[in-house]
Amino acid sequence: MTALRIALYNGKGGCGKTTLAWNLAMGLARRAPTLLVDADPQGSLGDWANWADREGHYAIAICDWAGLREGGQANHHYRVYDCPPRLDDDEIEGILGEADLVLLPVLPSPLDLWASRRSAEFVQGLQSRRPQLRGYFVLNQVEAHSALSRASQSAIAAMGLPVLPVPIGRRAIYRGAALEGLSVYHMGKRAAAARDEIERLIEEILK
Ligand SMILES: Nc1ncnc2c1ncn2[C@@H]1O[C@H](COP(=O)(O)OP(=O)(O)OP(=O)(O)O)[C@@H](O)[C@H]1O
Ligand SMILES: [Mg+2]
Known part of the structure; x- marks a missing residue:
């Protein structure tokens, strides 16, 4: 089985890679078996792996990059x-090199966007060799109700990667869920808005 492979990538730290990888994987695992690859040796996903194992009905497995290299991880529809x-x-x-889709989380400030420029260029370089690779910010x-500043818009336009329209x-719930080793799918009503946006993100990815 060939899985759809989605990488959360940005050389810039602290932009939300782990948060989005974790919640995306949890949302995808509601649809089909999903493998979450914790490729960050300092990442916190490892701490959550035991929990994910306990809640086996989510059909989510977590392994690190070395574990993936060793094989035996073929039976998943999605890989994050x-x-x-x-x-x-x-x-x-x-x-x-093996991803189908690269998502670059960025904070919507001109400084954060400019700090992501080299990562965006790196993805575009890969796309020039492999045009089927999809890449999005x-x-x-x-912030609720805040329009993207003109400076942020021009920073994005200058970088040539499209922005996913979600x-x-x-939201505090992203931090709150992570603190409990949970995703926004497990936080009840107070996470409804977060869950909705992660669902919309998934629908956009699966289009
Ligand atoms: N949408 C959000 N709302 C509120 N807090 C968030 C959101 N996304 C991420 N955070 C918080 O921002 C911090 C950085 O997020 P995260 O660890 O996911 O980034 P990262 O890109 O994986 O960082 P690193 O580059 O260090 O691996 C965390 O404290 C996380 O809880
Ligand atoms: Mg991280």
Whole structure:
């Protein structure tokens, strides 16, 4: 079975790769068996793996990059990679080299966007060799009702990667869920808005 492989990537740290990888994987696992690849040796996904195992009905498995290399991870419809905040070393090249879709979370400020420029260029370089690779920015931690500033819009336009039309809000529930080792799918009504936007993100990805 060939899985749809989705990488959360940005050389810039702290933009939401792990948060989105975790919640996306949980949402995808409601649809079909999903493998979450924790490619960040400093990442926190490893801490959540035991929980995910206990809740086996989510059909989510977590492994690290080395575990993936060892094989035996073929029976998944979706694979979500949480990349470490590094730009273009061998491991990143290995992950992005096998991805179908790269999502670059960015905070909607001109400084954060400019700090993501080299990562966007790296993805575009890969696309020039492999045009079927899809790459998008995902605006993360967007404040409610705030329009993207003109400076942010021009920073995005200058970088040549499209933005997925589903902004992810800045919501305490993302942190709260992570603190409990849970996803927004497990936080009841107070996570409804977060769940809705993750669902819309998934629908956009699966289009
Ligand atoms: N949409 C959001 N709303 C509120 N807080 C968020 C959101 N997305 C991420 N955060 C918080 O921002 C911080 C950084 O997020 P996260 O760890 O997912 O980023 P990262 O890109 O994986 O970082 P690193 O580059 O260090 O791996 C975390 O404390 C996380 O809980
Ligand atoms: Mg991370």
